[in-house]
Amino acid sequence: MHILTNAWQERIAIRTLKGRPISRGQAEGEALVTNQSISFLGSIDPDTGIVVEKGHELEGKDVTGKVLVFPSGKGSTVGSYVMYQLKKNGTAPAAVINRSAEPIVAVGAIISDIPMVDSTEPDAIDTIRTGDRVRVDGTRGAVDIL
Numbered sequence: 001m002h003i004l005t006n007a008w009q010e011r012i013a014i015r016t017l018k019g020r021p022i023s024r025g026q027a028e029g030e031a032l033v034t035n036q037s038i039s040f041l042g043s044i045d046p047d048t049g050i051v052v053e054k055g056h057e058l059e060g061k062d063v064t065g066k067v068l069v070f071p072s073g074k075g076s077t078v079g080s081y082v083m084y085q086l087k088k089n090g091t092a093p094a095a096v097i098n099r100s101a102e103p104i105v106a107v108g109a110i111i112s113d114i115p116m117v118d119s120t121e122p123d124a125i126d127t128i129r130t131g132d133r134v135r136v137d138g139t140r141g142a143v144d145i146l
Contacts, residue, residue, distance in 0.1 A: 094115075
């Protein structure tokens with residue numbers, strides 16, 4: 001009976017995606033998925049964590065504590081520091097998953113201690129849905145859909 005109790009207490013992955021580790025650490029949270037690139041400078045308000053970019057499919061959504069899944073970053077190198085400001089303000093995503101990491105988001109995740117993985121097989125954007133519970137291990141490059 002004790003074994004059954006422990007099994008119920010553990011979160012069991014229903015699917016694991018393998019990717020490339022970018023920023024070490026582990027985090028778990030609700031997924032927020034978009035097919036559109038994100039510029040942290042101008043797309044997300046660092047004080048609130050709300051996506052403010054007009055016309056973005058995540059406009060009005062809060063990234064705070066979410067596993068943010070998007071193709072890649074775009075825009076200014078200042079975006080790395082906006083990610084750091086999000087972390088300092090307590091409004092950062094719990095983790096980031098990209099189809100293809102680029103230096104702005106990768107550096108931002110690293111300096112902010114936000115776990116990050118890219119290049120997952122199968123593709124995270126095609127596999128993970130907004131609202132899914134996801135665990136990211138940026139050290140191993142693994143993403144578990146729970």
